[in-house]
Amino acid sequence: ITGHVGFSNIPNQVRRKSVKNGFQLTAMVVGESGLGKSTLINTLFNSTICVPRVPLHPAEERPTTVAIENIQADIEEKGIRLRLTVVDTPGFGDFVNNSASWDPILQTIEQRFEAYLAQEHSVRRSKIVDTRVHACIYFIQPTGHSLKQIDIEFMRRLHDKVNLIPVIAKADTMTEDEIADAKALITSDLAFHGIRIFQPPIYDDDDAESIAEAEALARAAPFAVVGAARAVRTPDGRAVRGRAYPWGVVEVDNPAHCDFGLLRAMLVRTHMEALRARTADVLYETWRTQRLLAMGV
Ligand code: GDP
Ligand code: MG
Numbered sequence: 482i483t484g485h486v487g488f489s490n491i492p493n494q495v496r497r498k499s500v501k502n503g504f505q506l507t508a509m510v511v512g513e514s515g516l517g518k519s520t521l522i523n524t525l526f527n528s529t530i531c532v533p534r535v536p537l538h539p540a541e542e543r544p545t546t547v548a549i550e551n552i553q554a555d556i557e558e559k560g561i562r563l564r565l566t567v568v569d570t571p572g573f574g575d576f577v578n579n580s581a582s583w584d585p586i587l588q589t590i591e592q593r594f595e596a597y598l599a600q601e602h603s604v605r606r607s608k609i610v611d612t613r614v615h616a617c618i619y620f621i622q623p624t625g626h627s628l629k630q631i632d633i634e635f636m637r638r639l640h641d642k643v644n645l646i647p648v649i650a651k652a653d654t655m656t657e658d659e660i661a662d663a664k665a666l667i668t669s670d671l672a673f674h675g676i677r678i679f680q681p682p683i684y685d686d687d688d689a690e691s692i693a694e695a696e697a698l699a700r701a702a703p704f705a706v707v708g709a710a711r712a713v714r715t716p717d718g719r720a721v722r723g724r725a726y727p728w729g730v731v732e733v734d735n736p737a738h739c740d741f742g743l744l745r746a747m748l749v750r751t752h753m754e755a756l757r758a759r760t761a762d763v764l765y766e767t768w769r770t771q772r773l774l775a776m777g778v
Contacts, residue, residue: 504563506753507593507612509643511586511635512620514572516650520708521618522567524722524733525745526554527710549589556749563749568614573631583635590614590642594768613765615756616679616748617643620650621703625663628670636676642764644679644756646747647671652705652739653724653731660705667703678702681747682755698747704740707733 510518553566568589573582593612600609617639621632639645649655649663671678681695713725715732723732732738748756 504561504753505611506563506748506757507566507568507614508616508618508748509568509570509614510618510620511570512572512650513622516572516620516622517708518572518620519569520710521706522552522569523710524708524741525567549585565749583638587638587642594765597765598769598772613760614643615760617645619645619647621647621667623649623651623655625655625659627666633674637674640677642768644759646679647703648744649703649705651707653707664703679756681752694751698743701740701743704744706741706744707731707739709733
């Protein structure tokens, strides 16, 4: 994936509008405790293309997440502003049949739909603030086994409410072959259970490059991610964000080492609009129709 598909290539009209209004994307991280959700958020905000406007906790010192919280920063690329909000959620424990673990997360997603609906029905529609969750990054344990029951239950409840992006957590703990096997296993598990993950759309008039990019992203799913907001030194002396092992360093930003770069690019550059569009036109619309029917409107 090369770096030149993104803000710079979007049509001028859209660009002008977004420069004025600012792009805005809200992502959410979900998954068991200790899989690196909070660390990945720091890694996202500390990326080289990002200019965080808010002070962030040092990655390794962040306390365990105990409540759902918003972390927000403006990032800028090629003169175009993007406000990125990530909703951090407390992890859940290793229990089955505990609806308490997904209730707060589903409630957060639906409350944000509800807030949007209320604004649509209000008089001052020009001032609508969109806090809907456009992407849900779901962390899967790097075990190399089939999906756990709780992951299946969770993702089943999420996939028609939010763009679901499953990731294999802490990919630095697996070998390249183990990652490839885990991806294949998880992909077939998801298909078996009828869980739909976000697929980069391909349109009839897409150019060859966009098609290749969408296909590369689809092939790489579920992304194997590594989080580390701190710099470490490689054996050949470079300072990189990564995790050091006796045998070497797993580099966060090296596409040969993990898919963090793919995930980041998809969220803030190549597929931000696609994530927003599917949220608005498909996921929210479906929810809204059901909601209005239930209200007898
Ligand atoms: P959360 O509970 O999902 O938010 O997880 P945290 O981000 O708090 O991380 C839990 C622990 O895992 C911390 O000690 C992190 O340093 C560590 N960690 C986070 N990301 C990674 C990763 O990609 N690889 C490895 N090996 N450890 C990680
Ligand atoms: Mg956390």
